[in-house]
Amino acid sequence: MIIDCHCHAGKGDGLTQPADTSAPLGRYLARAREANIDRTIIFAAFSDGYRLANREVARIVAGNPDRLFGFAFVHPVVDKGRVEMMIREAVVSLGLVGIKVHRHDGRITREICEAARRYRLPVLYDVMGEVSVAEILAHEYPDVPFIIPHLGSFADDWKAQSALIDHLVRHRNIFTDTAGVRRFDILEEAVKRAGARKILFGSDGPWLHPGVEIAKIEALGLNPEDRAAVLGGNVLRLVSRVQGFSAVA
Structure with missing residues (x-):
């Protein structure tokens, strides 16, 4: 898958x-189908x-349940004091299966991490190059999986991306995704040093073409087991x- x-x-x-x-999502879903992508995790635009x-994300997922999962977006500042309530609703009532946080809104908080721990959720946290936070998160919440997208920086910050590889190697609960990573040599190095089990395929759709993004994974020349792990496993x-999670397509 x-x-x-x-x-x-x-x-x-x-x-x-x-x-x-x-x-x-219209054009994205068509492109994803052409690229043989079975399922997609979606979350809100900035709000x-x-x-x-x-709730809107959950409605979109409900309209296409064979192809979509949803993550709950939370704002570290605006949602302070109500994160647990929001995540409880997201998981129990809406069927969402993860948390999205963005440094653009604010730095991740204990409130968010505690909610992730309570509901056993992965956290997709865009650090916008501030990759050193992975060290703190790994030690403070070793039972919470943190996905640091874009190999640490969508801004093509090779220093941040290289630094994140060290965290991937050293911390079992730190992961990354491949969305928008432009420096192929650094992506290749991440797989070589940290292993395929720490890398997740992501496209940053609908604005980036999923077929183009998946081509980077194919270009890595992984063995079948590692390819399957990166692409979905x-x-x-x-x-x-x-x-309550189900991956049945």
Whole structure:
């Protein structure tokens, strides 16, 4: 099974760029099908109201349950004091299977990590190059899987990406995804040093083409077992911890 672990969906509130305005799935789903992607994890675009945005994500998933899973987006600042309530609703009522946090909104908090621990959820945390936080998260919450997307930096910061590889090697609960990683040699190094079990395929759809992003995985020349792990097995293992999760297509 091929699973794209990183795709946005729905409307945003910012109206300053695509990431905070609109993430329509129509063309993405067609492209994903052409690329033989079986399932996709979606989460909201940037929003001032993630509780409602998460409900919209759940509605989108419910409309296409054979192809989509959902993660709950939370804002470290705006949602302070109500994260546990939001995550409880997301898991119990909405059927979402992970948490998304972005440094653009604020730095990750204990409140978020405690909720992830309580509901056995993976956390996709975009650190925007601040990869040193992986050291703290790995020690403070060793039982929570943290996925640091873009190999640590969507901004093509090779220093941050290289530094994240060290965390992937040393910490069993730190993972990364391949979405938008442009320096192929660094991605290749990450697989070589940290192993295929620490790398998840992601596209950062709908704005990046999933077929283009999956081509990077094929170019790695992995053996069949490692290829299967990167393309879906790894993320499936992380979300399968969530109570009530089903991967039946």
